Amino acid sequence: MIPSTTERVPLHTSSGVNEQIRRQTEENIARHAQAGPAAIERRLAELDREWDIERALEANAATAVLVGVTLGATVDRRLFALPAVVAGFLLLHAVQGWCPPVPIMRRLGFRTQSEIDHERYALKAIRGDFRDLPRSGSAEREARSALQAVES
Numbered sequence: 001m002i003p004s005t006t007e008r009v010p011l012h013t014s015s016g017v018n019e020q021i022r023r024q025t026e027e028n029i030a031r032h033a034q035a036g037p038a039a040i041e042r043r044l045a046e047l048d049r050e051w052d053i054e055r056a057l058e059a060n061a062a063t064a065v066l067v068g069v070t071l072g073a074t075v076d077r078r079l080f081a082l083p084a085v086v087a088g089f090l091l092l093h094a095v096q097g098w099c100p101p102v103p104i105m106r107r108l109g110f111r112t113q114s115e116i117d118h119e120r121y122a123l124k125a126i127r128g129d130f131r132d133l134p135r136s137g138s139a140e141r142e143a144r145s146a147l148q149a150v151e152s
Contacts (some may be wrong), residue, residue, distance in 0.1 A: 121150070
């Protein structure tokens, strides 16, 4: 069975690394919450710039493909094997959530978008973004208010 998009990388990451990432996220939240609203704002801006593991993997794969194609065209045709291997890794990652670079990147601290969002929304909750959601009785208005709170 193919795991869901949000679960596939953590499912293929060692429990120790997942725990280390979870602890670091918790420490980030506590440190910035204790430092006050300005620190939370700075951290939220940092989170907006943080590259998740998918983006980092895509950038590294694209670089490897470009290098492989260039070397294959200019040095030796056998080097065209590099982009083929990278494409196989990307397909494997898309289907299973694992490929050889993933364990290394996870140990380096790359998080999934979901893990980054957990920190983001915890900080927003501490900041008070979700306290005053109106209860209007209209599911449509409440949904719109909730989405606006999450997007702010």
